[in-house]
Amino acid sequence: MPTKIEKDSVTGQETTGHEWDGIKELNTPLPRWWLYTFYACIAFSLVYVVLYPAIPGFSSHTPGTLGYTSRLDVEEKLAKARERQAEFWDAIAEAELSEIPGEPERLTFALTGGAAAFADNCAPCHGQGGAGRPGYPVLADDAWIWGGTLDDIHTTLLHGIRNGGDEARESEMPAYGDILEPEQIEAVADYVLSLSGAEHDSAAATAGQEIFAENCAACHGEAGEGLRELGGPRLTDQIWLYGSSRDQIISQIRQPKLGVMPGWQERLDASTIKMLTVYVHSLGGGEE
Amino acid sequence: MNDVVTVEDALSTRAQKERARQAVQAGQSMYASRVKVHPKQIAGTFRRLKWAVLIVLLALYYVVPWIRWDRGPEAPDQAVLADIANGRLYFFFIEIWPQEVYYLTGLLILGAVGLFLVTSLAGRVWCGYTCPQTVWTDLFMWVERLIEGDRNARVRLDEAPMSAVKFAKRSLKHGVWLLIAAATGGAWIMYFNDAPTVIREIFTGQASLGIYFFAGLFTATTYLLAGWAREQVCTYMCPWPRFQAAMFDEDTLIVTYEKWRGEPRGRHKKGQDLEARGDCVDCNLCVAVCPTGIDIRDGQQLECIGCALCIDACNSVMAKVGRPLNLITYDTERNQEARAAAAPVPKYRLARPRTVLYSLLLLVVAGVMLWSLAFRASLDINVLHDRNPLFVSLSDGGIRNGYTIKILNMTLDGRSYLLGVEGLDSPNLTVVGQEGEGAGRAVLEAEPDSVASYQIYLRLPREAVEEETLYFTFTLTDPDSGEVARNETVFRGPKR
Numbered sequence: 001m002p003t004k005i006e007k008d009s010v011t012g013q014e015t016t017g018h019e020w021d022g023i024k025e026l027n028t029p030l031p032r033w034w035l036y037t038f039y040a041c042i043a044f045s046l047v048y049v050v051l052y053p054a055i056p057g058f059s060s061h062t063p064g065t066l067g068y069t070s071r072l073d074v075e076e077k078l079a080k081a082r083e084r085q086a087e088f089w090d091a092i093a094e095a096e097l098s099e100i101p102g103e104p105e106r107l108t109f110a111l112t113g114g115a116a117a118f119a120d121n122c123a124p125c126h127g128q129g130g131a132g133r134p135g136y137p138v139l140a141d142d143a144w145i146w147g148g149t150l151d152d153i154h155t156t157l158l159h160g161i162r163n164g165g166d167e168a169r170e171s172e173m174p175a176y177g178d179i180l181e182p183e184q185i186e187a188v189a190d191y192v193l194s195l196s197g198a199e200h201d202s203a204a205a206t207a208g209q210e211i212f213a214e215n216c217a218a219c220h221g222e223a224g225e226g227l228r229e230l231g232g233p234r235l236t237d238q239i240w241l242y243g244s245s246r247d248q249i250i251s252q253i254r255q256p257k258l259g260v261m262p263g264w265q266e267r268l269d270a271s272t273i274k275m276l277t278v279y280v281h282s283l284g285g286g287e288e
Numbered sequence: 289m290n291d292v293v294t295v296e297d298a299l300s301t302r303a304q305k306e307r308a309r310q311a312v313q314a315g316q317s318m319y320a321s322r323v324k325v326h327p328k329q330i331a332g333t334f335r336r337l338k339w340a341v342l343i344v345l346l347a348l349y350y351v352v353p354w355i356r357w358d359r360g361p362e363a364p365d366q367a368v369l370a371d372i373a374n375g376r377l378y379f380f381f382i383e384i385w386p387q388e389v390y391y392l393t394g395l396l397i398l399g400a401v402g403l404f405l406v407t408s409l410a411g412r413v414w415c416g417y418t419c420p421q422t423v424w425t426d427l428f429m430w431v432e433r434l435i436e437g438d439r440n441a442r443v444r445l446d447e448a449p450m451s452a453v454k455f456a457k458r459s460l461k462h463g464v465w466l467l468i469a470a471a472t473g474g475a476w477i478m479y480f481n482d483a484p485t486v487i488r489e490i491f492t493g494q495a496s497l498g499i500y501f502f503a504g505l506f507t508a509t510t511y512l513l514a515g516w517a518r519e520q521v522c523t524y525m526c527p528w529p530r531f532q533a534a535m536f537d538e539d540t541l542i543v544t545y546e547k548w549r550g551e552p553r554g555r556h557k558k559g560q561d562l563e564a565r566g567d568c569v570d571c572n573l574c575v576a577v578c579p580t581g582i583d584i585r586d587g588q589q590l591e592c593i594g595c596a597l598c599i600d601a602c603n604s605v606m607a608k609v610g611r612p613l614n615l616i617t618y619d620t621e622r623n624q625e626a627r628a629a630a631a632p633v634p635k636y637r638l639a640r641p642r643t644v645l646y647s648l649l650l651l652v653v654a655g656v657m658l659w660s661l662a663f664r665a666s667l668d669i670n671v672l673h674d675r676n677p678l679f680v681s682l683s684d685g686g687i688r689n690g691y692t693i694k695i696l697n698m699t700l701d702g703r704s705y706l707l708g709v710e711g712l713d714s715p716n717l718t719v720v721g722q723e724g725e726g727a728g729r730a731v732l733e734a735e736p737d738s739v740a741s742y743q744i745y746l747r748l749p750r751e752a753v754e755e756e757t758l759y760f761t762f763t764l765t766d767p768d769s770g771e772v773a774r775n776e777t778v779f780r781g782p783k784r
Binding site for chain 1: 302306319320321322517520524674675676677678680681682683684685688690720745750
């Protein structure tokens with residue numbers, strides 16, 4: 001409650017009547033235009049509260065009579081964007097896979113669309129930018145199990161690997177733990193290490209070479225250079241999907257881990273898969 | 289009968305509000321009705337000075353966008369242009385890129401410090417002479433005076449009932465005001481768009497919605513602020529008056545009423561001797577000419593914008609009654625105290641800690657800006673190291689890192705630049721989109737006045753990557769000018 005309204009001698013104004021540690025405040029009236037603008041703002045806000053979503057409840061809110069939601073707004077904007085991009089989507093749909101990189105605008109669209117689709121669908125396993133992780137192949141390097149040309153990548157994307165689909169790529173490495181003796185497995189491991197120039201036991205490697213020729217060469221190639229048609233990885237390079245240490249190689253021979261990749265034909269439209277192909281091919285290891 | 293003009297009804301706005309308040313018997317009203325100010329016309333030194341400043345400033349504002357400056361076929365030919373859409377600021381031969389926005393910062397600092405310096409020297413000269421609000425309000429009041437007459441005529445017109453003549457005068461005045469406001473809003477737009485083009489577009493209905501909106505907005509704000517709000521802006525909206533007082537000291541020239549000379553004031557009769565009493569003849573002309581409607585005889589106050597029209601007014605009266613001029617004058621507090629005590633007037637102190645400091649700051653900032661402008665680079669390189677993946681192990685054991693290189697070609701012609709690497713042992717350099725691999729070098733092209741983006745791969749044999757992180761520098765050389773831009777970055781490898 002205002003306790004003591006005084007009059008200031010200099011300005012002729014009254015004080016508010018309150019005092020804080022000896023400090024008093026003049027109660028100067030507001031200009032009328034200021035006050036009416038303030039009232040106008042209040043009127044505006046009343047109209048706004050009725051028309052637009054405004055008052056929150058515990059689990060929902062007042063919807064507003066105009067029915068505006070920002071989610072719907074975004075959907076409409078996305079639909080409009082898709083319409084504007086229609087000519088590029090059509091161009092991708094019509095072009096052959098090999099033609100897409102030729103035209104700069106089409107290539108830019110394909111790379112951008114591919115990057116977006118990659119982040120949503122592929123990055124969970126293959127990592128951002130195709131960085132890969134143990135058990136999930138690196139897509140940015142120049143080592144390909146099933147081939148790195150545009151067509152190879154396209155086929156892999158469409159059908160996937162070992163997922164039980166009709167046209168899925170299939171390869172199965174037998175569990176040599178049941179077939180070979182432990183010493184034999186270790187000898188083969190030494191030989192495989194020697195193929196890529198890693199440290200190995202030379203004597204064991206010589207013995208391992210014979211076992212390799214009998215058991216492994218059929219899928220991995222005579223000299224371990226790999227066989228893409230059968231999905232047999234190249235053993236002479238420095239890329240190891242399941243680890244390059246001796247123990248890890250022994251483990252893989254004994255009880256191979258076999259990765260599964262879904263086929264995207266059913267889940268994504270054809271143009272998106274084309275764009276993904278072009279994108280993966282562009283990550284730095286694409287083959288001609 | 290005296291022959292000095294006495295403006296009988298000239299009461300300061302404060303006095304009028306006090307009267308109104310007293311008239312309202314019941315308590316304090318919620319708001320104070322605005323008291324309309326009708327400044328009377330006056331002639332004199334400071335009025336002439338104000339007109340001169342107004343003409344120069346307005347001429348600059350309206351004419352500058354039309355000045356042309358040839359920069360070649362690709363670039364705009366307007367001398368002063370803020371091309372927001374393309375991210376360029378043009379000022380005659382200077383072209384600023386968004387990365388160099390700190391020039392704008394420097395300009396604002398110069399403006400602020402310059403304002404502080406001027407205010408500490410001569411009081412509120414910004415408010416009274418150069419502030420856009422003052423300039424346009426002055427212009428609008430001149431239009432009002434032209435159409436509706438001087439102060440007395442305007443007061444009578446205000447009080448008169450609506451008639452054909454009143455309606456015609458008012459419509460004409462508002463019409464002219466709107467035209468000026470539209471020209472002002474349009475001129476503002478022309479600083480951001482090419483002037484001839486945007487004018488043609490506005491009048492043929494081809495301009496974008498944004499242009500129409502902002503032109504309309506500035507028209508409305510000019511019209512409202514200069515036509516309707518006027519001194520209310522200075523009194524209520526602007527923060528500057530409220531800390532201007534902190535800029536003054538005892539040696540600042542401010543508009544002062546010489547109380548020791550003017551009091552006791554009183555009406556003057558012809559032939560009356562003014563020796564034995566105050567020089568102020570209470571004619572109230574100083575109140576009548578004041579654009580904010582204050583009485584300078586109450587002393588220095590917030591509403592006084594320092595336009596010095598009251599000086600002109602009082603001097604015209606002092607001349608008529610044969611008393612010394614400058615009863616209201618520009619003077620310092622120190623001097624006034626000396627004059628009041630009839631003591632010798634001290635010499636005006638121009639160099640004080642305050643003014644010296646401001647001047648030094650001004651010189652330093654201006655110097656730094658000029659220096660950096662003179663030695664401005666015309667080439668820059670930005671390097672973004674790929675984050676995903678940080679590095680790639682290749683099938684031969686080598687390590688590859690990816691980079692996005694952006695070349696900023698700030699010249700007006702297309703150039704070819706040499707990209708080089710310093711600090712790595714001849715890495716293998718591939719440019720995506722270019723055939724072949726170079727031993728740590730490549731040739732990259734860039735369009736004039738634009739940014740070119742390239743994807744680069746650097747490859748090193750495994751043995752060369754001894755640490756997890758190798759530090760090196762990309763260099764970009766302009767073979768014609770020899771200018772070199774550098775950017776330090778990293779080469780990442782596997783954990784050791």
